[in-house]
């Protein structure tokens with residue numbers, strides 16, 4: 492068993508749960524409307540902005556973390572709908588990042604979400620209100636797989652004694668996002 496397999500199995504129930512989150516499942520509905528789309532983006536912003544700020548500030552940050560952050564894409568996509576991020580609520584219960592294991596557990600969830608994002612992007616392409624600019628979900632396919640590969644290489648360097656902590660951190664990240672996405 493490698494760490495990626497452990498993370499995948501320990502978070503598989505959380506992944507199923509988050510796909511059923513009412514706010515996120517609305518995103519995949521054929522009846523998605525502009526308000527629901529921008530509402531989901533605003534909620535993603537409220538989670539990614541504080542969490543990515545912590546990832547960037549961490550002494551364990553990956554050297555290419557600046558290229559990995561998705562908050563700027565959220566700001567851009569919200570602006571397409573005339574939404575400013577200034578007044579948006581941000582999540583006060585993002586998971587803690589005080590060790591490299593916790594950082595990698597959090598990153599597994601954020602980086603991995605780009606995989607499902609590409610599927611969501613294909614669905615969103617059919618809606619006029621994204622103006623072809625759903626950049627948070629679209630990302631660049633080739634860059635996403637290169638970043639995912641280099642992230643998996645990072646995972647391999649974590650000592651086995653810290654795997655349980657990384658795994659707990661990934662589960663906490665899913666749970667916090669699910670709870671945040673369920674809020675109003």
Ligand code: HEM
Nearest residue numbers: 499509510515516599600601602603604606607608610668
């Ligand atoms: C709601 C719609 C979602 C759909 C339809 C979806 C779909 C998918 C799909 C199809 C994959 C597999 C991609 C592949 O192996 O090529 C995947 C992987 C993954 N997704 Fe999601 N996803 C969704 C939401 C999320 C969210 C909100 C998160 C976390 C923020 C997330 C985290 C992950 C992770 C970590 C993986 C990688 C698992 C691994 O292979 O190790 N997903 N998702």
